Amino acid sequence: MPATKRIGVDVGGTNTDGVLLEPFALEDADRGILAWHKSPTTPDPSDGIEVCITKLLTSANIDPAEIASVTIGTTHFINAVVEKDSNRLAPVAVIRLCGPFSRDCYPGIDWPGDLSSIINHHVGFVDGGLEVDGDVIRDISEEQVAEQCKLIREKGIKSVVVNGIFSPSDLVEKQEEKVGEWIAKYYPEADVVLSKHVANLGFIERENAAILNASILPFARQTIASFQRAITRLNLSCPVFLTQNDGTLLPAPLAARVPIRTFNSGPTNSMCGAAFLVKHLSSKDGEKERRPMLVVDIGGTTTDVGMLLANGLPRQASAVTDVSGVRMNFSCPDVKSIGLGGGSIVRKASPTSPLTIGPDSVGHQIQTRAFVFGGDVPTTTDYAVASSPSSLKIGDATLVPDEVCVNVEEYKNVVTGMLEGIVDRMKTNADDIDVLLVGGGAILVEDGTLLKGASKVIKPSYSGVANAIGAAIARVSGTVDTVQSTQDKTSQQVLDAVAKMAVERAVENGAYIANKARVIVKAVGDFDFSRPMPAPTPAADVKTSPLPAPAEKKPAARSTESGFLTSASIDAYKPNVTAQREWLVSELDLEWISTGCYILGTGGGGTPYPHFVRVREMMRNGSVIRVISVDDLKDDAIVACGGGKGSPTVGIEKLAGDEMMESQNFLYELVGRKPDAVIALEIGGGNGLQGLLLGASAHMNIPTVDADWMGRAYPVSWQITPVVWGGDSAQFLPQVIADGNGNVMAFHKGTTEKMIERAFRAALAEMGSHVACAKGPYSGEKTKSYAVQHTISLAWRVGRAVARCRASNELDAVADRIIDAVGGQETAKELFRGKIVGVERKTVKGHVYGEVTIAASDDHPSFASHKLKIPFKNENILATLVSPSGTESIIATVPDLICVIDSASGEAIGTPEYRYGLHVFVLGITGSDKWTSTERGVQIGGPRAFGMDVDHKPLGVFKKPVSVIDEYAPR
Missing domain, CATH: 3.40.50 (Rossmann fold)
Structure with missing residues (x-):
């Protein structure tokens, strides 16, 4: 017999599940599933895998020679990180x-x-x-x-x-x-x-x-070698794969080199398996269609819920993901979990006290500790058996005590409430959505149960081993992430070239590409079983040296403060403002300011995150950040200004050197005196933190003014309010730029800020497309007159609004919370909500030009079938609504702020991070009256300044941000 059959095994914390599948019989009534098995996970996972596969082969009476592949999903590698296991x-x-x-x-x-x-x-x-x-x-x-x-x-x-x-x-x-x-x-x-x-x-x-x-790596290599030894002992000569977190698979030798790609693959396996089990159920006018649905995977300890998109793959989380407090930038499924599983412990202290479930669980010990197996711990499985003793043939129903039986209805209500809560949290709008119940713990929910928020609840056949099915049917992918020159090329030519690279990489990894493949950046194809593959690596050939002894440990750094806050503690928090009206910024304040700065950056300015961790480290080493109100500046004060100049794309890769201080030091050596305070060039993006960094530095040690020259981010440094209100002449002389690589340029005399900018831009392209700029000293009197006021306070309030939503798990409400923080419905509005479906970009003279297209999600009827197009030049310039008929209408323009925000995290998404598939909402915020109250302001900062033949129509009514210093200073 030819080797065509696939085995999928998912090793969970409680159970090891397996399925044997014939891929050429997927349309049969049994979906091609020849056998399945579920057993408790063993301390050595290879033992459990061997037992599981043996059961599958025996049950289906299959010769090992007929097995084409074994695919394993495992949580072992991510658990090592989550558990912080030094062994x-x-x-x-x-x-x-x-x-x-x-x-x-x-x-x-x-x-x-x-x-x-x-x-x-x-x-x-x-x-x-x-x-x-x-x-x-x-x-x-x-x-x-x-x-x-x-x-x-x-x-x-x-x-x-x-x-x-x-x-x-x-x-x-x-x-x-x-x-x-x-x-x-x-x-x-x-x-x-x-x-x-x-x-x-x-x-x-x-x-x-x-x-x-x-x-x-050492642990993964040992673990994967043990998997391969198990396969060898079973006389299987097929290749071994591991599943990765995007629903595709990795050959075991590659997984042993990049085991991190398996992180969070368990929920992905369940979602892909669920999609496989129900894809034949949905039809419209006789044609099969796919639609988004929620997959509720109830395991032994937790319930994991994810969104399955219409393309059959899981919805991915935000551009940046977090594993055990570590930020990373590879895709992971967007999954939320609650402590509800088949082994969850149920408690009821007295007849009148409420019944509670979990979050603790007996886990893989359920077969000895649950009542139905002769144990003495009340679990959800006991209650499920008590509620349906005739249909659930689990253990011995007569062992369930009377106190469990009398509380069955309350148990059902609690389970239903927990599931309805997590379903509501995962939905992106109020509309009902189909819910798939899978996992061994799906028995906790009776057939026919209705859930509020669910259009229907489906528990497909073989739902208990959906995770193993997902592993068995996983496909092969190839990914390319590169920066390509757009010189003399159209965007489509560049895309075609990168697509070809992605397809080639997928084929290298074992994909079969026939006629065409849907390619975005990742190409996905079925595994080509006709190609020869290496047999499992013999155990003796696998490098399995023991783990090295840990080196001397460094002192532990403090964790980010907001990770320990509740919504109540956020509401109770008060910033430290002294009687002298100086705001002493804390780490928590800094985190909120950083979040707010990126949102106010309207896609530009670069991510503040590297600057945030740098400033936070300065604070931990003794630096003090002092913020003062612009109202408290003396007229004769000398105010410094500094910021980065160049492409935001550079900022995500080339972390700062000493260019910021180098430019300031050179400038004030020319000036011959020290400044009294410092102001940020722009509050948006990474530059929003530069004033804090400069002020807290040992070289300057001066307060930072709660204001900036833009109230947002603009791509060029002559688009500032001093040019609007101070006239065409050069406002800041001298000016200095430094690239951090030994090159410094000073501009001593100039006619206009625009001329100085043009000269610096010409040099910028030769200096790595990113430099630090020190603008010449400015008077306190002019600063009070021209600056956009209280913008550090505004960033703080925006960041606090996002933190509140995260703490209360109300990320769907982020848009409303930010709107409240910036002035309410008269000042801001949600412009659109959907998924990024197209991005074009190129870099010219340090600017990122392009356009992003966002399509309304099927689950957002308020924007049904519409698209939103946003052209950008570093920052977002216009928001154009496109109707289903193709009619276009402009709904927002600069100088109003157009902010694209990740729906899954509440974080801003900068133009370099725009990518296909991200779910976002777009917020419009009325720009400062420093721009909009005069024709000159709109001329310099409006759409025509970007070559757009469009008039600015105010989005709303500007409200001056409330100063943190005014609100919290001692009375």
């Missing part, structure tokens, strides 16, 4: 190819302290890295790498990460690859992880993912 996590060394950049943001700077102390044990900053256009920042040095290998070996660290600036787009220099070869030469015992092989653009997030991947 399974190896210490890691990082070699950064960065030249003079990124040194203030060391690896693990933003990690929970206990996890960082286990993993992060060495960093070496060496020459290397690329500019956004592919130019070399510094040539890599074999001598420097050899020295780092010596240091790493002396510390006993055997897992090494190589991370280079813009390495994912490095197709020519191949710096990471060359450094990897040098490490193999000087330290052959080391495991080397190249960051570009793990994640995409986004320096900190990619490095974090690479570090976690390197840390679990």
